[in-house]
Amino acid sequence: MYPLDEAKKEIVSLLNKILSKLDYDCKIKLEIPPESLGDFAFPCFSLAPIAKKSPNDISNEIAKKIEKGKWVEKIIANGPYVNFFINTEKLKNLTIKSILSNQNNYGNLKNKNKKALIEHTSANPNGPLHIGRARNPIIGDTIVRIFKAAGYDVESQFYLDDMGKQVAILAWGVNNLDPKDVPKSKYDKPDHKTVGYYQLASKLMDEDEKVSKEIGELVKRSEEGEKKAIDLVHKSYNPVLEGIKESLIRINISVDKYVPESNFVKDKSVDYVVEKLKKSKYCGKEKGAYYLDMKHFGIQGRNTNFFFIRKDGTTLYATRDIAYHLWKAKHADLLVNILGEDHKLESKQVEIALNLVKAKLIPKVIFYSFVSLPDGKMSTRRARVVYLDELIDECVKRAYDEVKKRRGKELTEKKMNDVAEVIGIGALRYNIIKVQPEKDIEFRWEEALNFEGNASPFIQYSHARACSILSKKQDEIKDFSTTFLNHNSEIDLIKKLARFPIVIDEACEGCKPHSIANYLFDVASQFNQFYRDCPVLPEKNIKTRIGRLALVDATRIVLQNGLDLLGIVAPEEM
């Protein structure tokens, strides 16, 4: 257990003891008071009706009668609050020791012995990722990292839609179009080189009934599980998928498993789903097609019928998705999906169906809103998009300009390029993850490329600063003492570092990746204040100097571990 957890646990137990002695029965919820009023606070409002006294009297009573403990040093009633001050010496000492001894593992919670299966990205492999879709892998990968740190055994999966219309359009295009008619792409990557076929084929499909019919037939053949058709589609989208993977790797994302939708047709598990659903009392039939009437489950709208089988007997995307979820449930203790908000209804329908077929697990879903361009929605089909690759390149280019401006005389060209890559990618991931997923974002270049203030380079810079100090030190950090760290900037910084494990726990519990970003910004900010107030290397008193070096090292570790949770590299210099 981490030091701050111990302290918190002690306070709760002391409060429990006194509350039961006074015969006040209530749940204990501790708050964090505004600065300098204490480390934890217990509000007494809810006790007022029980005790039949004013909250102020109650807090006074508790403060007077409560015992102190190993951690709790001072207890003061402040209006309706009981404020607890924990032993700062103990917290300073144990926190720094914990960080320095745990190193890369500091912050990680104890193993939960549970497997979490996290599905993210799952984009149609019909073209390169664009920045709207890019929110998905970045949120997903960050969630993967947070769950790992929180003690889960994690597997990430990309559900590969290899049966739908989108990939069929692509396959038709690749196999029927003359390459001369397809516009050249800006990027020499397989996904960019292939997307033109999709765009042109989409256009022809709208204009030419014959094309539309041929594509329709291809869809039907693969949905019936015809191997030749599935292989043809597979061969067409595979280069696109390779291109997508390449982009993902560049932003430090790799997915453990790619699961093709066709698996569930091939192994007949989707037939099992169909049989089960047909037996449901909510099942209806219309012109040979089957549906579930969702109005019994609180679904409202013009049409509440959820079709799971067409009149020609083939299954639909959502039907196969149910089979996929049943399969996932067999292999995990917890399911998490990252989906765009346009999938909300489908996801709800799948959830209801999963309950009807008595699935063991129902996924927890994180929905994110869309990234739009100032002049409207993105669309691969209409080629009105900003591709992820373009954004990456812009970010790296911009980062390079900044590095050159600041360090051009000191660093080699190679070094500057490496640093620029790390900073550019970091800025991109941070910018997307710092906002809670449900807010819609309008993409503007100026904002995406802003490297100041609450942005990744600020945090990376703080880390580099810490590394720079450590690289110049003459002393060993062994046998440090934290008793010399008494400046407010030092104490506040240590208290912030002590919170890291709690921040991870809360980010995992609430599926709130953005809270990690906000926390890191706080740590970096606090470190910069320490840097201003407390010179490390020039400090003459050797014990103070070594204590500060230990604090710098501890900060470096927290920043590095935290950035790693966001999939951002912590550079040693920049």
Added chain:
RNA sequence: GGGCCUGUAGCCUAGCCUGGAUAGGGCGAUAGUCUCCUAAGCUAUAGAUCGGGGGUUCAAAUCCCCCCAGGUCCGCCA
């Protein structure tokens, strides 16, 4: 027509689930700050009817209802 999500200073955003102590930050603006460990930093000032209106409560940005604006969905598409 209905469902779900969002609305916090000129711009972006945290806090909302689990109501509590002066609503935190950042950008931009203005004014300072490098003979001193990287100034991508630090300090100060200005800037908020928490979309609007009701309600519940000792207490509402937070919970409930209505309204307004934006997003998204309501396919035998995915």
